[in-house]
Amino acid sequence: MIRDSSLAPVAAIVVAAGKGLRAGQPLPKQFASWRGKPVLRHSVEALLREGVDPIVVVIPEGARDIAETVLAGLEPLRFTTGGATRQESVRLGLEALTGDAPDQVLIHDAARPLVPPDVVARLRAALAEHEGAIPVLPVADSLVHAEGTMMGAPARRENLRRVQTPQAFRYPAILAAHREWDGAADAGDDAQVAQAAGLEVTLVAGDEALHKLTYASDFAAPLPSAPQFRVGSGYDVHRLAPDEELWLCGVRIDHDHGLAGHSDADVAIHALVDAMLGAVGAGDIGQHFPPSDPRWRGAASERFLAHARELVAEAGYMLGNADVTIVCEAPKIGPHRQSMRERLAQILGVDIGAVSVKATTTEKLGFTGRSEGIAAQAVVSLVKT
Known part of the structure; x- marks a missing residue:
């Protein structure tokens, strides 16, 4: 066990292989501009600032040129083409790191452009005692089950958390978990794959800044009241x-x-x-x-x-x-x-x-x-x- 996990070699996989159709942009949202630069560049730069080396960017088939353009000048990066599902894309990204064999790996959605350093620090510290760690936030609103368009039974928000990325794992353990995965074709996230393989996954405090860009409104211009x-x-x-x-x-x-x-x-x-x-x-x-x-x-x-x-x-x-x-x-x-x-x-x-x-x-x-x-x-x- 690594006593000071913050000193362990850490790599990252940035999942950018989706189509991003709900965002209403003229190209996949990970390549669309947000606050002055492509969403994907925000994500990768944030991880590089945390000393991550290397970063594998998982991209759609045929997107190598645009990916290299939006990430020009950033090192150390490598690219791999994703699969038909997120789970398959992550596995391919993990396989691309086998030659590096890092102690830790962060798996991050490209559509979350802001990555607070404190969250990364909490995740890496948690790996000293656990095989996996994920950032979560409490649920503030009341919840109900939906039965079509009608209200169903209430759900207890006290036991629920909103899950974010990056998610952190010991690399050999999460690689083995993805290789052994025989569940649904598309796992909801990597923590589910890890848990199915019997890995312990702990929760750390997330951050509202890790908001995932999903809809066209997320790309809206700043409010008119914002000063020039x-x-x-x-x-x-x-x-x-x-x-x-x-x-x-x-x-x-x-x-x-x-x-x-x-x-x-x-x-x-x-x-x-x-x-x-x-x-x-x-x-x-x-x-x-x-x-x-x-x-x-x-x-x-x-x-x-x-x-x-x-x-x-x-x-x-x-x-x-x-x-x-x-x-x-x-x-x-x-x-x-x-x-x-x-x-x-x-x-x-x-x-x-x-x-x-x-x-x-x-x-x-x-x-x-x-x-x-x-x-x-x-x-x-x-x-x-």
Whole structure:
């Protein structure tokens, strides 16, 4: 048994082989645009951010070209053609991982574009004690059995849960379960296949953000009341210390001191991330990348900025401009300003003209004036897409 399941190798299967006819889109819903990008790309990017490697995308027959187009630039991915049913498609995806033999596998519906990191963490932690885990939500509404168009007997909602994906399993166990499946032609989900094989499947808390896009209304444009523009501000401070690397705006700078922190302590990027998160009401950097989480120890802050960029897109916005001010006595920022702008523009996927990097001092006053640390503030504008 793996004691710390969060450190185990984890792969994923993204099931994208359906037709998605109920969504009312001109092409299967997994390839349709939602909040600025294809639904499938949202799902795959979310899993890649969680360190999943590799990801097998199960696609319809003849859809290789469009799948490669909507997922261009994302690695590590591989594709396999699905079967006539969801269960068969998942089995084919599992078979495509036999050469990798991961410890864990996440099985996810492409039509659930948002994948909260907390849900993935709960699922993986549960695999330390169980062979499978699924995210669920309680049922809030009263339930009844339907007899045609007439009301039948009531159902007890206290014992019912809404099941979501991704669903997590120990890979060898779920592969064997799918190979042995002799139930209905199309199992409702992988937990049913696992349970039929005698596997223990535990429940973890899901998230409303894992809503499955099913109907045309799910692809409706944002409400007219949504603002055309949003503005966010961010501020951060990190202490200067010897024997640390100095990273500012994604650029490593030679200096006798560096910034101390749980990640690479890029104070300028941290301020920019907070500005972007604040503009879409998504909290702050500490909520998404808590310093108590060992996954982010020494992490490159550009990963945080890429995550903020995706949340902005998911909210239906794009970056208008970003203005970053670095406050320090040393090092001199001027010689690095252009490379900083170029790096930020590259991470954000925008033209360099949309990014400003400035510097100032506090005239020897305060902790920055005493060269005890560096501060940064950032302001961004977002435009509705």
